Amino acid sequence: MRLTAKIVTVFILMSVIVTGANGFLRIRREANLFESDMVQDVERFALLMEQWVTTELNKNGWESLQRLIRELDSQDRYSQIRWVWLDVSPPNTYAPEIPSPQLRLLGVNVKKVVSTKIRTTSGKEVLCAYRRIPLKIRTGNQVVRHREGAVELIYDLTPLNFLVRKTIINTCVTMGTLLLFSIVIMGFMGVNVVARPLQKLIQKTRRAGEGDLTGDVDLGGNDELTELGQSLNNMCRQLSKSQEAVQAETLARIATLEQLRHVDRLQTVGRLASGIAHELGTPLNVVSGRAALIASGKLCETDVTESARSIKSETDRMATIIQQLLDFARRRTPKRVSIDLHQVANQTAQLLDPLAQKKKVQIEVTDNDEPVIAFVDVGQLQQVLTNLIVNAIQSITSGGQVRIRMGHRFARPPEGHTGDADHYDFIDIEDNGEGIAEENLNHIFEPFFTTKEVGEGTGLGLSLSYGIIDEHGGWLEASSQVDKGTCFTVYLPREERNECSEKS
Template sequence: MKPHLRVLIVEDSEDDTLLVLRELRRGGYHVEYVRVDTAASMQAALNQKLWDIIIADYSLPAFSGLAALELLQSQNLDLPFIIVSGTIGEDIAVAAMKAGAHDYIIKGNMARLVPAVERELREAQERYKRHSAEQAFRESEDRFRTLCASAPLAIFQTDAQGQLIYSNPLWYDISGFSEQQSVGYGWIQAVHPEDRTEVSQDWQRTVLEQSTWVDEYRLLTPQDEIRWVRALASPMYSTERRFLGHVGTFEDITDRKQAAQKIYEQAALLDISIDAIAVCNLKNHILFWNKGAERLYGWTTAEIVGRNATLLLGKNGETSPSFAEIQAILAKEGKWQGELQQVTKDGKDIIVESRWTLMRDEAGNPKSILKVSTDITQKKQLEAQFLRTQRLESLGSLASGIAHDFNNILTPILATAQLLPAKFPNLDENSQQLLEILESSARRGADLVQQILSFTRGVEGSRTLVQVRHLLSDIAQVAHRTFPKSIETKTDINPNLWTVFADATQLHQVLMNLCVNARDAMPDGGILSITAENLWIDENYAQMYGNSEAGFYVVITIADTGTGIPSEIINHIFEPFFTTKEVGKGTGLGLSTVMSIIKSHNGFVSVHSEVGQGSSFKVYLPSREATETNIVTNTNLPSGNNELILVVDDEVSICEIAKTTLETHNYRVLTASDGIGALALYAQYIDDISVVLIDMMMPVMDGSQTIQMLQRMNPDIQIIAMSGLMAYEPHEQKQSLGIREFLAKPFTAQVLLNTLHEVISEIG
């Protein structure tokens, strides 16, 4: 049984109506119908209910099929309309179809009625579905456009070639470009000129690869306003996986960028602060850590954030006052200020002046603690040193008084020793010798008292020509007699040592300070070496020591085989009050006094040290004794043959001086400031480098390690080592490391060129 069928029949003949109904029922339909024969009755029927189909006679006395069709069309109703007539001709039928009728049937051929009805019902159903889909699409499109128009993001769509085919109004507001300016590739013109090439290339790559596009860049509006946008686009595909283009969004992130820039600038201000700035939660766990804190404590932000500040920075994991005590003050007053004893990452004790502020949230509840700490360790040390210096001044005053009384005691002794030979001319030889010893000892005592008075009063003595050889002999005797027996004193003093124009008392003080430091560096014993030699310093040599001048010098070397000086503090040892000795065992003034005195004599001091190997202090004093005939000139210095030399030294001045010297004498030079750089350069020029000139003492990778790595690269490598510590068995070191020659720093151009010439000659 076919479904229920509601039929509106436009017919004036009852018989013809029954004929139509019989055919429909014969076709299996349950028919509900109304017959009308005027326009008014048809309008009333259309208003009364919904119909499935309309079957109309072509010609009626007061109405017609075409008129009925026009009435139906005026109501915008899409119903199947079939004309049934006994008189219609083919031309009339065609006209009816053109007017909108769906089919026509001759009353003499009613067998076509049911198939025509079935067909038209199906087509009407399809039209309904299609219309519904189109209506739904239009509604969806309207919703999409409404959504896009009100979206907080600029939305766009491109075709498969990457050209813009749609964008919502927000894009025009952000970019300042119109729709006509934006379509196609026009949107790229909105990109800031400095970013345009990069953005265009990245977009073209995205189109070619049919991939997702994510980018942040600047726009330049027609009003010359710069805006930052974040673009995101995803590829679109058809159901057949055909690439259709991209759909995506532009987000205006100008405010976010400006806020981020402001935060960055504020963070930069915090980072350039010399104070350590930290933020901790209420349990003292670190939340923020600026660069000043990294510099002071040695902990990086990544290492320390989230850790407990008391356990990490407190001495032995505690602070005084305790965190609980400070927290109680913060809760009551909102701030606290005081001194804290803390430790750095490498275990160094420091003292900080710390200012804590309790931070609250919008509701006024405590949320964190802001800490600003200033390193006052040096200030505290200076205060302590100042008090110790005052005690030294008092001691100096006491020493002056003792010296005065001691002079009073020595005066009659010396006078008696001089008078006795005249009073007793017949004394035996032994007695006369005893009197001479007495007089000599009294004079030495008087000279010693004079030195003490000169030092304690701080008065510069007169300068005369001084033979340093005698001072060194006295110093060596004092060291031999007074230093522990576990320390062996060795001397090597040129018998023809030149004289210097100096204050003998001050030089005596310099040498004693250096020897006492050497003694303290050898608590378990060792060798104290005291050497002196004459030296002509050329321009290259002098440049290694700043403002020094070329000329004749007496060089005094005080060396020990003690503990050595760590590289991280060797640049501070001549600073006033700097000391590594325990409280009460050193003032920190010894080496600063040495430097001050030698500079006042137009000389200079160099130091070379290695932890566990010892230290060597060289004192250079200008001499006026030598004549111009002693000057060493460069006229006979050997030159190279365009060989390539690699110079490795962490002292830039030494690298530059060696480079200048060698290039002046027909060598090519490469320089490296550390072992890593030396290895890289040697690997690059391994077939061209003839000799490597390398310092034995460098940070990170020292000379020995670098030489071993170089020898792995080339077992036949030619090495000339440089060192300021040449007293420590260089022969054994040469053999163990395969070193051809050693150069003692500082060296003259003559020594450098002769040594290099000898090594290269042996290679050839």
């Protein structure tokens, strides 16, 4: 409606301007025609007068000339014709209506018609025109003297003013009528031709902006707005198809990524198998020995009870080990919870301890005085820590140490990350192994990049880990020195910010 109002307002203003300009030009044209006619009358009359006024004045006298002028004067009700002398002043009867000095300023001494508007003592507006005629007054054949006279025409401007008023009234009536019709017609056309179609287009674009690409806008007609509506419909259909394709590709990508992460977990389980088998060997021997003693029947009731308790303790220990392994390998739905990072680190270290003992590596988790709470998916974070700790164990030839620290630290995200420099939760996994060469350090997070022997790694572990941490709003960093060791750092947003983001 705002656009319609602007169009109607512009149209009305243009109509008013055109009508007003037409009225103004018409008034000027009528006034110019009136003055032009008056000047022509004076010129014609002056030419006639100049030919016979001297003869008439010298032949028949002043009275005859006056009578002739009065006859001419009586023929026009709106003008007054007089003979005036330029060398006399009021109250002389033949003095000009305009004082002689002013007439000379107007150029009356030149043989041309001069005119000007004045207001009489009665308040009437008149137009006075003069044409100078020099006379030679004779007595017999003798020129007695030269005298300056003029034909004075006084036109009553009442008809012209009446015409002006009538033109103004007609112009105002025309403008009012045109204004009324413009408001009605432009209002009707603006609402039906512009406002309603535009409103439909606006509603369609708002729905599209909110994600609703269904429903075509039907404007009818065959104008530019209709073409715009059809183009908008085509755009929404194309966007809908593209959106469906993107959603399908996203779902496929997520499914593939989850499959890769699950495969990575299974590979880790495979690496842990030998260590866990060794870990289960000791409690199985204890269970077997205690069961044999009970079966021999040589134990007293107290020893039987003690052996049963030992069997129960060892079987609980084996069940815990197996359950940890199953929990790690099981495919689960991502779910983020608030948890202490110490708890996740300790569980992961406990799971990997058999593998570390096999290579005579010690895993040390540094406990802080206060918990480090993060809002994470526990299974995904455990997979990341497992990858990093297994890599650390494999980089140590024999008899090394893997240290795990966590806390809060001010950090600046790497280039391309959406986060700001702030305080973040961190987990350091540091080893004293072989280290990573400087030329390889910038490529370790790339998919399928690996420095391990064929069959020992796929090159996806660090890439998947980086993706998991990135989905949590954090990032991974690595620093290393050859023959001295490597430190991987996991950065995660503080728990309070993550929770607000997840709720939103």
